[in-house]
Amino acid sequence: MRKVLLATTALVALGGVTTASADISVSASASWWYDSWSDDATDAAGSGNNNTSMASDGDFKISGSTVTDSGMEFGGHQAIDNGVDDDVVFYVSDDWGKLEFGEANGAAKSATAGSSSFDAALSGTNGQVTGAITTGLQTATVAGGESAGSIKYTSPLVSGIQIAISKSDAGGLSTADRTEYGATYAMNAGDAAITLSYGHAAVDAANSAAATLETESTSYGAKIVYGDFTVRAASMDSDSLRTDGTVGTGYKSSTSEYGVTYTMSPNMTLEAVSLSSDLDASSAAGADTYEASQIGAKYTVATGMYVSATSRSFEFIDAGGSTDTDGTAVRLKVGVTF
Numbered sequence: 001m002r003k004v005l006l007a008t009t010a011l012v013a014l015g016g017v018t019t020a021s022a023d024i025s026v027s028a029s030a031s032w033w034y035d036s037w038s039d040d041a042t043d044a045a046g047s048g049n050n051n052t053s054m055a056s057d058g059d060f061k062i063s064g065s066t067v068t069d070s071g072m073e074f075g076g077h078q079a080i081d082n083g084v085d086d087d088v089v090f091y092v093s094d095d096w097g098k099l100e101f102g103e104a105n106g107a108a109k110s111a112t113a114g115s116s117s118f119d120a121a122l123s124g125t126n127g128q129v130t131g132a133i134t135t136g137l138q139t140a141t142v143a144g145g146e147s148a149g150s151i152k153y154t155s156p157l158v159s160g161i162q163i164a165i166s167k168s169d170a171g172g173l174s175t176a177d178r179t180e181y182g183a184t185y186a187m188n189a190g191d192a193a194i195t196l197s198y199g200h201a202a203v204d205a206a207n208s209a210a211a212t213l214e215t216e217s218t219s220y221g222a223k224i225v226y227g228d229f230t231v232r233a234a235s236m237d238s239d240s241l242r243t244d245g246t247v248g249t250g251y252k253s254s255t256s257e258y259g260v261t262y263t264m265s266p267n268m269t270l271e272a273v274s275l276s277s278d279l280d281a282s283s284a285a286g287a288d289t290y291e292a293s294q295i296g297a298k299y300t301v302a303t304g305m306y307v308s309a310t311s312r313s314f315e316f317i318d319a320g321g322s323t324d325t326d327g328t329a330v331r332l333k334v335g336v337t338f
Contacts, residue, residue: 023065023075030058031335039314039327058082071095076102087146100152107152107164108144108199111182114221114234115141115257133316134285136251137277139292141234143217144180144201160186176206197221205243213250215240230261251283267300279319286319308333 035053058081065075076090087103133139150168163183170176180201187194199219205212221234234257240250259273274293281287296310308331315326 025063026061027063027337028058028060029335029337030056031333032056033331033333035329035331037327037329039325059086087148095156097156098154100154102150103146103148104150104152104166105146106144106150106168106178106180106201107154107166107182108180108201108217108219109142109146109182110144110154110164111184111197111199112142112219112221112234113184113195113197113223114232115219133290134251134279134288134318136238136240136253136279136283136285137288137290137316138236138238138253138255139275139277139290141219141221141236141255141257141275143199143219143236143238144182145178147178150178170204170206174206175204175208178203191226193225195221195223197223208243210242210244211248212243213240213248214243215250228263232259232261233257247282247284249284251285252280253283254278254280269298271296271298281319288319289317291315304338305336306334308335 033055035055037051039051060080061077063075063077065073067073072092072094074090074092076088078088079086089100089102089104091098091100091104093099144166147168147170150166152164152166154164155162161183164181166178166180166182168178170178178201180199182199183197185196197220199217199221201215201217203215205214215238217236217238219234219236222232224231236255237253238255239252241252242248242250255275255277257273257275259271262270264270272293272295274291276291277289279285279288292312292314294310294312296308298306298308300306310331310333312329312331313327314329316324318324
């Protein structure tokens, strides 16, 4: 309650919002992590590269919402990531669904039932580990993204089905506009809760030159929750082609991911994830592949605070045989939310 009043007082000073017209809340999160990895890649002499890294991240969000006499709701939030404006989103919702404006996740990115991103709180390794991966190989099965100034419509939930569509414009200096579609279906089968998802994202070519690339990604996902176990499976096909339909400097890739999470106790969660990504032989980089498997544990020390540890093994194979690399990576992470 104290946070709500402080936030409301600040907003009144800035713009005249009062508790009579809006429900204001403040939330924040922060994390610190340590990475250590080992691979067989050769560093250039005098490069200064090493196999350890420490980093931190902090997010701050102010959110507000209000409900009209007719039952229509509208609100939004301003998020700050590491002291920099991250996104501004506002929405309007009613029986007909929800309209969002601003830098919200696109419709395809929101429909990711089967994915467990390697950058989640329980997972993640430093980007230097996978730095040798060829463009086109993927480390997640999430289609779509987010763009400032976008608009998204999400339908009401009807018989377990929800659909969404979003559109963003690249601005006056580019025609690389993004269009996304997403759908989820939730159902129960006995004691199991099942969610299926579909997402499609398309980014137009940035200009009319024949060699300019346009990208399309399609993802499918499934999640089954049964007791203390959550089982996931997801896949994504992504093509980056010239405007004339040929590959050129682009690629065609297929990525699959499988994972299982076990809630051992209210405070302890275990996870295992495997991922593989392959380039079609027609891709500019050839038939390169990337595979990774990861196990992790997350312990909730107290409400709002956790400690996690993950261990990953990975292998990148260059079809040309010149830059193959494999290795292992470990991450220790501490995070809080408040």
